[in-house]
Amino acid sequence: MGTPVRNSSNHEAAVQHPPGDIPPSRPRAPSRSRTSEWSPTSWRSRPDSQAVRYDDPAAVERIASRIEELPPLVSSWEVERFRSLVAEAQLGRRFLLQGGDCAETMRECRSETIVNKLDILLKMSLVLIVGGGKPVVRVGRFAGQYAKPRSRPTEVRGGIELPSYFGDLVNGSEFTPEARRPDPERMLACYHHAAMTLNFVRSLSAGGLSGLERPDRWDLSFSERTDLPAPVRECFQATTRQLEDALRCMDALGGAGSELSRVEFFTSHEALNLHYESAQTRAAPHRDEYYDLTAHMPWLGERTRSLDGAHVEFLRGISNPIGIKLGPSVTPVEVLRLLDTLNPTEIPGRIVLITRMGAERVDATLPPLLEVVKRAGRRVLWVCDPMHGNTITTSSGVKTREFAAIVREIDRTFDAHDACGTYLGGVHFELTGDHVTECIGGSVREEDLSHAYETVCDPRLNQSQALELSYCIARRMRAMRP
Numbered sequence: 001m002g003t004p005v006r007n008s009s010n011h012e013a014a015v016q017h018p019p020g021d022i023p024p025s026r027p028r029a030p031s032r033s034r035t036s037e038w039s040p041t042s043w044r045s046r047p048d049s050q051a052v053r054y055d056d057p058a059a060v061e062r063i064a065s066r067i068e069e070l071p072p073l074v075s076s077w078e079v080e081r082f083r084s085l086v087a088e089a090q091l092g093r094r095f096l097l098q099g100g101d102c103a104e105t106m107r108e109c110r111s112e113t114i115v116n117k118l119d120i121l122l123k124m125s126l127v128l129i130v131g132g133g134k135p136v137v138r139v140g141r142f143a144g145q146y147a148k149p150r151s152r153p154t155e156v157r158g159g160i161e162l163p164s165y166f167g168d169l170v171n172g173s174e175f176t177p178e179a180r181r182p183d184p185e186r187m188l189a190c191y192h193h194a195a196m197t198l199n200f201v202r203s204l205s206a207g208g209l210s211g212l213e214r215p216d217r218w219d220l221s222f223s224e225r226t227d228l229p230a231p232v233r234e235c236f237q238a239t240t241r242q243l244e245d246a247l248r249c250m251d252a253l254g255g256a257g258s259e260l261s262r263v264e265f266f267t268s269h270e271a272l273n274l275h276y277e278s279a280q281t282r283a284a285p286h287r288d289e290y291y292d293l294t295a296h297m298p299w300l301g302e303r304t305r306s307l308d309g310a311h312v313e314f315l316r317g318i319s320n321p322i323g324i325k326l327g328p329s330v331t332p333v334e335v336l337r338l339l340d341t342l343n344p345t346e347i348p349g350r351i352v353l354i355t356r357m358g359a360e361r362v363d364a365t366l367p368p369l370l371e372v373v374k375r376a377g378r379r380v381l382w383v384c385d386p387m388h389g390n391t392i393t394t395s396s397g398v399k400t401r402e403f404a405a406i407v408r409e410i411d412r413t414f415d416a417h418d419a420c421g422t423y424l425g426g427v428h429f430e431l432t433g434d435h436v437t438e439c440i441g442g443s444v445r446e447e448d449l450s451h452a453y454e455t456v457c458d459p460r461l462n463q464s465q466a467l468e469l470s471y472c473i474a475r476r477m478r479a480m481r482p
Ligand SMILES: O=C[C@H](O)[C@H](O)COP(=O)(O)O
Pocket: 102, 148, 149, 150, 151, 152, 388, 457, 458
């Protein structure tokens, strides 16, 4: 990592850590003195393939300075705790569940939407804990997932060409010149919406599992489907019985003390708009470490992982755990170079490699990556994102994903890890707790997509599809247990 250049305005408040919380000294962040200088703004000298073309650069600076003064959204000690959990997951002791919107919007910063999102993530995690047999680290794609990388800078509709929608942090999704104009004020508005979301998430999480409905009220009709092979159906039904027993048992114990009664959520988003990310990047008090305090886990996207690019430069200097998306075009050598650059001193819990190959390409593309990382003895957490490699467009031009392809990618990813002797330690989904019709599968057929197609970017799993997936994953985790 580069030598950090300190700047008096970007220090996290010098407060004491809460008693009993993770002390700041472990594990130490890498010394950054070996390579070139790093600062929260050193990314500005590097190419950024997704750079936003603002027409008022002075306004961008003004807004970024304001965000710099505002309180951080998360704290460095929460990030450290998260890192310690990721480190345990890297050793096979935990499983990470990451999920939320493709593109979070300010309009959907509503209590019902947030409650539903937490509810589905909580239910899925319960299925994985009880059915899969591992403690689960819950990570939301929320409270900051407002910026989207796009394949093309502009979009054409009816012969009119406008800038693409790059997420609410940048512009509006409506197809008008006014909405699509990048507006730096949106960074501040999104900061406020992230803060409101996080505030509500924190207060809901404090209630633990107490608000969770019992499985007998969940929609588990998928587990009765006669087209499921009998052993799968039996496994699903056994998982439901186990869940009911576990919750009854927890009630009897008063909910205290068990893994099931502790509900912790961490936040994540793609660290895409570096004006926003660097404005909230602070040095921890009395330490030579910087944290991006917009989220516990920022990630590097498939479109922004170029080794000499701005995003790699920014992420190499912060101490948060970071996700790295890996698509089918990445080479084993590139992966090793990313690890050398982003984790030169092998900090436990630092790197989460999120593979998103596409169901039909996993078998050819994943094993060489697993082998090279294993042979190099690098410590990473492998996570499967079965969404981004499986996007298709219907003949009427609607972006969707097939549930069956998503399950196939997960199954093949588990197979590849089994064959290589590596641990698949997490999954990453675009999902919502609402009853949308964006992905095909279960009760949603292609002709139903228009009923409740609400995403502003890519299609998300709905509540029942997401729940069914958690059963499929639990089944594979169970098989993987010694
Ligand atoms: O979520 C991922 C990307 O932002 C999204 O798939 C890009 O979509 P596009 O190819 O329509 O730009």
